[in-house]
Amino acid sequence: MMKRVWIAAAGAAAALSLPFLAGNSAPSPARAASADTPTLFQWEEYVDPSFLAEYRQTFHETPKTAIFADEDEAFAKIRAGFKPDVMGPCYYEFPRWKEAKLLQPIDTTKLKNWNKISPTLRNLPGISAGPGKVWFVPHAK
Numbered sequence: 793m794m795k796r797v798w799i800a801a802a803g804a805a806a807a808l809s810l811p812f813l814a815g816n817s818a819p820s821p822a823r824a825a826s827a828d829t830p831t832l833f834q835w836e837e838y839v840d841p842s843f844l845a846e847y848r849q850t851f852h853e854t855p856k857t858a859i860f861a862d863e864d865e866a867f868a869k870i871r872a873g874f875k876p877d878v879m880g881p882c883y884y885e886f887p888r889w890k891e892a893k894l895l896q897p898i899d900t901t902k903l904k905n906w907n908k909i910s911p912t913l914r915n916l917p918g919i920s921a922g923p924g925k926v927w928f929v930p931h932a933k
Contacts, residue, residue, distance in 0.1 A: 831856040833866065833876035870894050883916060886928045897921035898929055 832839060832855055839857040847855050858876060860866035863885045870879070871892065881889050889895050900906045901924055906914070913930035921927045 829853060829856050830877035831858060833858045833860065833870075833874070833879040835859065835880065836861075838880060867892070867894070880931070881928075883928060883930065887918060890927055895927055897925040897927060900924055900926055903929065 829851075832844075834857065836859045837843075839859055844855055844857075858874075860869065863881050866879065866881065867885075867889065870876070871894065886895065898921070906929075909930060914926075916928070916930065919926045919928050919930075
């Protein structure tokens with residue numbers, strides 16, 4: 793559970809932490825992903841080693857990743873039964889994913905960097921899933 797929260801938090805903090813992550817010249821030693829390691833399903837540039845360096849440093853393993861070329865491919869793969877732990881559709885896509893019941897609300901109290909995201913992004917129309925929960929965590933690379 794903690795690893796899943798970390799991946800979601802990493803997405804939320806990507807814009808803030810990327811300069812720090814890019815500055816890590818030597819990643820810490822990492823072991824292969826274990827059976828309980830969450831899977832991140834994302835655009836190729838978001839599974840770049842520099843983007844995931846802090847995860848490797850924190851959990852001493854390389855996270856499982858799966859990439860997609862476009863959101864139609866990702867949508868079809870998940871509807872067909874692929875079950876990643878964390879996925880990143882773009883904001884304009886998430887209503888379709890929500891309507892298809894492919895998303896679960898995210899508890900923002902578990903995201904240590906949630907309050908560092910611009911209030912404009914934290915309050916995007918339709919993002920709220922109720923008090924302290926959102927359907928989508930805005931992030932940038």
